[in-house]
Amino acid sequence: MREPRHPARWSPASVVALAVTALALSGALLVHLVFVFLSVAPANAVSVHHREGINAYVQPEFGQDWKLFAPNPLQRNEAVGVRVTTVDAAGRPRLSDWINLTDRDIETIRANLAPSHVDQNMLRRAWDSYVATHSVEGDLPKGTRGELTGTYLKRVVLQRLGDTWEGGRITSMQVAGRFTLIDPPAWSREAPPDTTEYRLLPWWTVAPQDFRKL
Structure with a gap:
C-alpha cells in the first residue's frame, strides 16, 4: 500500500x-x-x-494616440514615403524611385480583418513624433527626445524595407511626408483645402548596426 x-x-x-x-x-x-x-x-x-x-x-514606445477624455481623429490625409540608394554586388550605385510606405500599410489593413498597431499607427506616429521634436530648418533635434524620435523613425522605415532593395544593399535613405486636409462635409460652409504640404528630410546613412534586432 x-x-x-x-x-x-x-x-x-x-x-x-x-x-x-x-x-x-x-x-x-x-x-x-x-x-x-x-x-x-x-x-x-x-x-x-x-x-x-x-x-x-x-515616447516613442508607449505613446498613446488618444486623449484621456475624448478621441482625437485625424483631419488630414497623410502619406510617408522613402527613397534609397543601393549598391549591387559589382559596386554600382543606384537611386530608387519613391516608395509610398503609407500606401503599403493601407493595403495590408484592407486585407486584414484584425490589422495590427504596426500597420495602423506605427509609421504615422513615428513621423508625427519626429516632426514635433525637430526644427523645420535644418531638421535639428530638440533635446534628447529629438534624437530618440529620429532614430525611431529611421528604424521603423528600415523595418519595412529590410537591408536590401531590388537586389542592392541599402546604403542611405531619405524620408518625406505629404499631407492634405480632409474636405469638409457637403453641408458645411467651409471652403475645401486647395494646398498640399510636403516635408523632405535630409539623407541618412544606413549602416549594418541600424538593422540590429529589427
Missing part, C-alpha cells in the same frame, strides 16, 4: 525570493502606469514640471 504524497513545501528562501520578485514587478508596473497616465492626462503641476522625463520614458 502506497503512502500518501505530501504536498511540496516551499523553503523560506524561496518564499522570500518570490515575495521580492512580486514586489519588484508590482512596483515597476505601478511606475509604468503612472508615467503613461501623466503623459495623457490634462496638464497639471506634476506633468508640467517633469515633462521632459515623462516624454523620455513614454
Whole structure:
C-alpha cells in the first residue's frame, strides 16, 4: 500500500525570493502606469514640471494616440514615403524611385480583418513624433527626445524595407511626408483645402548596426 504524497513545501528562501520578485514587478508596473497616465492626462503641476522625463520614458514606445477624455481623429490625409540608394554586388550605385510606405500599410489593413498597431499607427506616429521634436530648418533635434524620435523613425522605415532593395544593399535613405486636409462635409460652409504640404528630410546613412534586432 502506497503512502500518501505530501504536498511540496516551499523553503523560506524561496518564499522570500518570490515575495521580492512580486514586489519588484508590482512596483515597476505601478511606475509604468503612472508615467503613461501623466503623459495623457490634462496638464497639471506634476506633468508640467517633469515633462521632459515623462516624454523620455513614454515616447516613442508607449505613446498613446488618444486623449484621456475624448478621441482625437485625424483631419488630414497623410502619406510617408522613402527613397534609397543601393549598391549591387559589382559596386554600382543606384537611386530608387519613391516608395509610398503609407500606401503599403493601407493595403495590408484592407486585407486584414484584425490589422495590427504596426500597420495602423506605427509609421504615422513615428513621423508625427519626429516632426514635433525637430526644427523645420535644418531638421535639428530638440533635446534628447529629438534624437530618440529620429532614430525611431529611421528604424521603423528600415523595418519595412529590410537591408536590401531590388537586389542592392541599402546604403542611405531619405524620408518625406505629404499631407492634405480632409474636405469638409457637403453641408458645411467651409471652403475645401486647395494646398498640399510636403516635408523632405535630409539623407541618412544606413549602416549594418541600424538593422540590429529589427
